[in-house]
Amino acid sequence: MDFKNSDTIPGPRTEDRLPHTAEAAVKIVIVGGFGVGKTTMVGSVSEIRPLTTEETMTQAGIGVDDNYGSASKTATTVAMDFGRISITDQLVLYLFGTPGQERFWFLWNGLFEGALGAVVLVDTRRLEVSFDVMGRLEERGVPFVVAVNTFPDAPRYPVAELRTALDLPDEIPILDCDVRRRASSRDVLMTLMRFLHSLAVKGALT
Amino acid sequence: MTPPQRRRRAPGGDRPAEVPAPAPPGKEGEIRNPERLFVIGGEGGGERADIDLVTLIVARADPPVSATPEQAALLRLCAAPLSVAELSAYLSLPFSVVTVLITDLLAAELVQARASIVRQKVADRNLLEAVMHGLQKL
Numbered sequence A: 001m002d003f004k005n006s007d008t009i010p011g012p013r014t015e016d017r018l019p020h021t022a023e024a025a026v027k028i029v030i031v032g033g034f035g036v037g038k039t040t041m042v043g044s045v046s047e048i049r050p051l052t053t054e055e056t057m058t059q060a061g062i063g064v065d066d067n068y069g070s071a072s073k074t075a076t077t078v079a080m081d082f083g084r085i086s087i088t089d090q091l092v093l094y095l096f097g098t099p100g101q102e103r104f105w106f107l108w109n110g111l112f113e114g115a116l117g118a119v120v121l122v123d124t125r126r127l128e129v130s131f132d133v134m135g136r137l138e139e140r141g142v143p144f145v146v147a148v149n150t151f152p153d154a155p156r157y158p159v160a161e162l163r164t165a166l167d168l169p170d171e172i173p174i175l176d177c178d179v180r181r182r183a184s185s186r187d188v189l190m191t192l193m194r195f196l197h198s199l200a201v202k203g204a205l206t
Numbered sequence B: 001m002t003p004p005q006r007r008r009r010a011p012g013g014d015r016p017a018e019v020p021a022p023a024p025p026g027k028e029g030e031i032r033n034p035e036r037l038f039v040i041g042g043e044g045g046g047e048r049a050d051i052d053l054v055t056l057i058v059a060r061a062d063p064p065v066s067a068t069p070e071q072a073a074l075l076r077l078c079a080a081p082l083s084v085a086e087l088s089a090y091l092s093l094p095f096s097v098v099t100v101l102i103t104d105l106l107a108a109e110l111v112q113a114r115a116s117i118v119r120q121k122v123a124d125r126n127l128l129e130a131v132m133h134g135l136q137k138l
């Protein structure tokens, strides 16, 4: 990017600007294996055109000194797309479509720890690609719901069978969705919020 | 057809960050040796303010003449509140680089940071209800 002409950097469109009253933001992460529909879901519910934040990592060559710019270092760029939903004039919700591989998560300091909760997207043709991500969320104590993105040629399992296969306790919601549809994606987010609310009520009682 | 079987994991079972994760079935960006990954701008010293992807940043002043082009661009973008993630996207700069820029601007009192709300042990029910209400309008 040419910062010498910083006047020309395209910022948010007028309608994408937040009001000056915006004072706090919360986030939800949408995770799942390669190609399960994370980006599509972010795009279908976002009020702004989805944006991308990137992080660049360098991988140090083995046994080579750490001269910056040494040719043996390879750079890898990891991208995460995100969208936004204004909740009130004060509160904003951000949705992050996060790469499934946990080895990238540290790049975005506190991404999972600070999130209200997570949506795990699964594709029943490749259920196992989302196993690892669920385990990681369990280990970190991040509450999540499971949304089955129904591709037309994917096998359909009864929820009870999926629950057994995914080894999920009864209270964790599992629901079907079509991430291309805004109403369907919204329902998934709503299910997550209701689940978080039930946890909060339970937590307050114990 | 029966689906593949997963086994649930216990909370806190996470291993320290230094231990490499088991090699995942290769797909995107083949990276072995994950313990030797570094974030640009994230190495070594240099104070970094506690900035989250959804911390909202608002400019407190016009860019001073002494501002670097990057700082000036950032200040112009956040004339109205904007999250760090959005700043990173519009500036086409990595999150870590934007964090460093903001840390300097905070120190110079040129921007204000509005803290993000992070998950508590027991989530704030009023907050969750507000989010649900907002989603209903969507």
Ligand SMILES: Nc1nc2c(ncn2[C@@H]2O[C@H](COP(=O)(O)OP(=O)(O)OP(=O)(O)O)[C@@H](O)[C@H]2O)c(=O)[nH]1
Pocket (backbone or CB within 6 Å): A032, A033, A034, A035, A036, A037, A038, A039, A040, A041, A097, A149, A150, A151, A152, A177, A178, A179, A180
């Ligand atoms: N038929 C059908 N296709 C879908 C659906 N959701 C996503 N797709 C398509 O599946 C492909 C992958 O969707 P993405 O949203 O890019 O998935 P992703 O999880 O972001 O993928 P990566 O970021 O590459 O891991 C795209 O070509 C979508 O158009 C769905 O519900 N039904």
Ligand SMILES: [Mg+2]
Pocket (backbone or CB within 6 Å): A038, A039, A040, A081, A097
């Ligand atoms: Mg994607």
